[in-house]
Amino acid sequence: MADDSKPAASILPSAGLGRRSVLAAGGAAAALPLIGNRARAAGEPIVLGWVGPLSPPGGYAEGTNMRYAAEIALEEINAQGGILGRPVQIVFADTRGMPAEGRTAAERLVQQNKVAAVFGEFHSPVALAEMEVFHKYGTPFMACDVWSDQITAKGYPEVFRNAPAVSLIDVTIGQWIAAAGFKNVAIIAEKNDVGLSARTLVQQELAKAGIKFDAVDADPNLTDFTAQILRFKSNATPYDFFLAIYAEAGAYPMIHQAHDLGFAPTATCGAYLSGGEAVDPTFWENVGDAGTFLVTENVGLPKSAWNDKTKAFVASYKAKHNNADPSGAVMESYDGAWLLFDAIGTAGNTESKAIIEALEKTQYVGARGQYSFSTSHEPAWHYHQFLDAPLTILQYAEAKQSQANAPIVWPKEYATVPYVYKKPGT
């Protein structure tokens, strides 16, 4: 919320200390005795909020990684002198992956912590609950790793998203399945807003391409899928592809159960895990050989397109966190912080409207490329969506392969291998 509207004595450390800003700073100094409280606020930190799951039952593993990324951004901005000459603070709010807790956390950030803007989140249903609070108070919100179309389709001016939406991701997945030549697809989708809308979008693409499919919805807390996989395996018309749309703790057991039962990935049935778990640092420890030949998406920039910020962030993250590769979600959190730092710097104050206006005009280059947010409402989910969000489909070629080094098979412009899909054993 607005706590300050003083002129931009300095914007970002990268901005030079020009004559105009020196004059502005001088003017502000001269006005000190007159403006009382406003002057004392000059040294106060700019407070931002971060929301996401840091404890069960939410996706706390990836939430923790996203927090680490935000902490790196925070260290960097403060090492560079803060924003507008003021230090920056981030208040981290654990939503536990629960909409009710997300709503409470959002209220607390706005009402008690007086945050200028908020970023983060990993679960779409939680983001949808939090958005209502931010919309009520007019607080800018940069939604990071949340994919539901509804988040931007609601048309709230405060809400931006730097992650791809399901309409971007799952249409691409459907197109890739068609391009890879699969004919009969078995789908397990997580039974929540994102899982169900993702499944629907993939199904539409498969239907367009004349591909047969059967879909099963599963509770997000399940860890045993053996009975269902056995049912798939005994289908009268054998499936040649298994698509799991699942982001919770059950994703790993599902993949190794499918492998252990000889269902997928095999020479006759490919496998895809959508939801981000397959690019997490603990993926290989949990799935072992079952991950070889698995296909998944990455919402970070492909290594071939990394810019200096990507390289610096990856190096910094790996140095701090056991040499683990940051996932796309982690980069979204890092860039989410920097987008807000940049917007506040550009706005010259922490007024909500000014931050929103700055975000609408941003051309900021972050670890995931150059950002810009659509202001079109056609279709509805385009509003404040980063439409050029990076998205690539990769297929692991060997066990324990880093996601950054895995062959990219789709889209063609980013592909690092000549094939669209590599069958196990070939």
Next chain:
Amino acid sequence: MTDYILIQALNGLVIGIIYAVIAAGLTVIFSILRIVNFAHGEVYMMGGYFAYFAISLLGIPPMAGVVFAMAASFALSVLIERTLLTPLYSPTTERKGDYGILVTFGISIFLRNIALIVFGPYPLRPPSFLTGALILGPLIMTWDRVFDAGAAIAMLVFLLWFMHRTAWGEALNAVSQSRESAAIVGINDQLFYMLAFGLGGALAGGAGALVGPIYSLSPSMGLIPDTQAFAIVILGGMGSVMGSILAGLMIGVSESMFVALFPDPSRSLTYAQAFSLLVLMVVLLVRPTGFFGRIHTALD
């Protein structure tokens, strides 16, 4: 079709046996201490981590890791019982059932968050007990699951032997029937409360260690088995170990068969757990005390 039903039934039996071990531990605690232990799922989770770290840090073999996990879970449970549950035995404590629920619920949250801080938020998978799969014609079952089933049966047989064929088991049974009468014949009831809570915890921890290689470990892994175990304890009859075993098998097989045979395959997985609760409701309509429940058994 016969092969398919057989495979699904076997799969359900394996899951059911694991359920039975968790539920039997809950039953032992309930029948002696007369409290519903809401921290049981978290002791199950801790057992998984005890085995993981014993294997990875101490270098002990995975099978020995299960024994280590049971011993460590026993010790953890005894510590919890001695430090936080002794007010249950005091005549001055009012509403002991409520106290037990509140304390164990608090312990469950505490353990889950401690696990998050100490073990980290990332799923961990201990090494397999036995690699590869048993393949008999159309039947495929990983050796991990075969081992789990065998080890779980061994745990249940040991429990039944201990409860019915040893003096300590007889004493536990006496305390479960009447604390006062047991005290009159010289049984130190405090010792047996501690033993019962420790034994229940050891079973939960052993189950957690067994499922590690097939489900992976995470601080929240106890949430669903805990709920299932409560349903199984009620279905089997509050306080009956044999009832818990039979109910565990029944729930495991019925869930698996539901997924296998429900006419609408798109909803079978989603409704499987609801189906097990439907089974519970139907049984309770016919037998309100569950399969082997004693009518007098209730919370103090």
